[in-house]
Amino acid sequence: MSTPTIEPFDAVQLISIKRDKGELSTEQIQWMIDAYTRGFIAQEQMSAMTMAIFLNGMNRREIKDMTMAMIASGERMDFSALNRPTADKHSTGGVGDKITLPLMPLVASFGVAVPQLSGRGLGHTGGTLDKLESIPGWRAHLSNEEMFNQLAELNGVICAAGSGLAPADGKLYALRDITATVEAIPLIASSIMSKKIAEGTDSLVLDVKFGSGAFLKDIERSRELARTMVALGTDAGVNTTALLTDMNIPLGLTIGNANEVRESVEVLAGGGPGDVIELTVALATEMLNMAGMHDVEVAENLRNGKAMDSWRATISAQGGDPDAALPTASESHVVLAESDGMLVHQEALPFGIAAWRLGAGRARAEDAVIHAAGIDLHAKPGDMVRKGDPLFTLHANDAARFERALEAVEGAYVIGDASSFVPRTSLIAERITAE
Template identity: 75%
Template sequence: MIDLLRAKRDRGSLSTPQIDWMIDAYTRGYVGDEQMAAMAMAILLNGMTRSEVRDLTLAMIASGETMNFDGLGKTTVDKHSTGGVGDKITLPLMPLVASFGVAVPQLSGRGLGHTGGTLDKLESIRGWRADLTNDEMMAQLRDVGGVICAAGAGLAPADKKLYALRDITGTVEAIPLIASSIMSKKIAEGTKALVLDVKFGSGAFMQDIARSRELAQAMVDLGNDAGVRTSALLTDMERPLGLTIGNANEVRESLEVLAGGGPADVVELTLALASEMLALAGQPDADVAGALTSGRAMDTWRRFIVAQGGDPDAALPVAQESHTVYAASSGVLLEQLALPFGIAAWRLGAGRARATDQVVHAAGIDLHLKAGDAVTEGQPLFTLFADDASRFERALDALDGAYAVGPAASFVPRGPLVAERLA
């Protein structure tokens, strides 16, 4: 391991056998955290070649189990988002795509920090469960067409160890490590096609579009090199997506989209990703908008919720306390930065600081206006929800400077929601 550390420290490249040995030895505990931390820092500072990133990804896949959906008799396609504020797209997207007869195995995670987790949102629904056996997953993909559930511990266990190490060593931002982390799990999952939603802007993991593009291309290359048809959309996360941030309220908004309504930006991104997924699955002319307005996607949603023990007609949790912020003047809502709103929702109880924390499903924020909308003095701008009113003060502190009302001439519109496609 010392030889490998010296090679990467001195900007050298590691061979396939060296990377295979390193990941296997780290997974078994022969290579310790202190040595792997040094390697992670060397990778952050000196990078990796495309072949090194591919070898690292394949070695992490080989550290555990892999899944295979060939017996389904359906094309499989998945989507992965790098996460953001108000990003509830998986909820309407999975049933929409599954309603076209393809299989959508969405192995999802929980939120940490200001980015929400898909499983946390769905657990707002009474009875719904995230943990399924492999047999249950296969049966549901056959019968319903889609599943959203927790990934098993057996998939890419090397990534689980390395992910935790990166978090405490200042190496989270290393693009080779991000790309191999995401793609090792997605390739091990066994899907035949994959669409990546890579965010940029205030609320994104990578705020700079150039860095997001670099990450997206690295992941697209990894997927295609591994035989998974892969493409990526670069999407804007400067402002929150939709009008809700939290868990139960994001489920409510997703149901509005499935019913043919909902905020324009959520609908736009849902349709864009659905079209991309179905094109990779061999249906480039699918009428995804029609499947929303006809109720076909909603029917698949209800079957999906029932299949995982949930009650699709149950009332969603409601917070015990609320606090509304009103406009102090008239004009136009000039700004609405995603990151501060995400942090505020986290402080209200919608997110977690540690993996063991519990989320408050009813906590969050409802936005009454979007950037660019006209504002009248005294009009509600947004409402905070929590079970404990003492949380409002710190949430409001996070929002200081995150929004502004001013003259229409001062408003600067953003570019398109979907900035680029990479393949």
């Protein structure tokens, strides 16, 4: 008869400490994450703990301990054998945020390895893997060996994170999603950074968004999250910086999957919307600087075709056809300007919700996305329009979806007098480095 294992702590004890605004020790946090991962701590107990953390927070040491415990629950990748610097980017997500698509090949074209482990969309924020799966034949799932070989040969890869990276986070994230604790900054920070640190990159740039279409609306909360994650990366030996970027207005002129791929290819061809180019170049500059490449003309590789060559090679390596036609929707609906004037307001979140209702996003993790669904914007704030001009076009495979999508954007855009327009001061509000 086997002797039952004697646990060093119990869940109720730890919950009560955090409930009463106490501080959990390193050993308590390590045990909690391990015990939850192996099923000793029940879901209802961890639900109580996540709510206690949501309400009472954690200090920097606690967040670091939780992040490292989540990393320890799985494997860590090692790219040192590549014998070149590695750099990665993580975005907290937004409406029209397709930056990973042109960014990875741009940075890779300078000889820096970019192991971009990406995810899928949920709700109004799109997922990088969903966008790329618009390309016929492209596959998201690579073995660690395939990923390493592609980085060695082509310097870049965008693929799904394996289940072996921080499995504790996968379990905890699913719980947070159904217990109204997703927005807890200690839990967001440890979730993101556990995967990114386990990924093994030398340096990391964080694109932390604020505003209507962002995960966190308030810039102060976004700044707190950015500082927390930069500190976590730094403490773990990863060179980490963050840019705070404005997500009150959709990024670029496309929202969806296939149409965002089209726009990304335009950027790689030396064109595309100014805000997408600006943010892509800013993030690439950060990544290259941290990889030791200073004073390079980053945008030049968009103009001279090197970034496009990198894109085509990496897409092909993952089974995709970079020349294949992308999906197009069978139905479209154009919304026209009802008066002359300036587009003075265009709110991101309603347009993200509208694209989701058209089929571009998913309500549940197991839902399929419609790659052809989405929105093309024909005007951005500050543009003059005349009555009858197209403002935006909705795309769907079922015309019945248009009504609810139009409901979502009602009041989300305003045509008015130019004197009432308040231009955005800056797309990039702040750069945050280790303290």
